[in-house]
Amino acid sequence: MLGPEQQMTRFERDPERADELGAPIEDVAQEAIDATATAYTHEAGLDVAERLALELRSRGLRTDQGSLAEVASDIRSGHRVDTGRSDGSTA
Template sequence: MSEVPDEAEVRAATQRAVDATATAYTADADIDVEDTLRREMAQAGMALDDDAWVREVAQAVRSGHPISFAEVGGDAPADVEPTTPGSLGGDNGGA
């Protein structure tokens, strides 16, 4: 039986994947942002089956909007509200 991932771990891994995708896009605006995001999430051990979530996050990356999966009182400063597009859904803990 597999372990259920801790929500904070899922959020942190998701944040790293999104940040890596945004960095890659900044370096090369011709990349496929959705594909890069899926690859980064897969490397973190999380499968994505929510196409709408991927499109929403990819659009935010392309738009240059900050994306934060940190919980207030956790990794984010107290005055920063998390901006979590959609639901992670699927096999990645559903954070």
């Protein structure tokens, strides 16, 4: 069981997108997270939550606002966020 300080991050396929993800949800989410973190290293003024939501949507995923805020905070803090295996691409 997770404690109150440990929120589970949830990602799911966007039902409005009919295409297949081509990889497990966690791996696709990891690519979106990595792309957002990379963008943030190049542009400190970046709205991380907005960019993460965009990266997830572009890959056919969505998440709840709590998970989005948690991951965005971790990225801004410089913490590594691991949800799955990235294929190494950030585009």
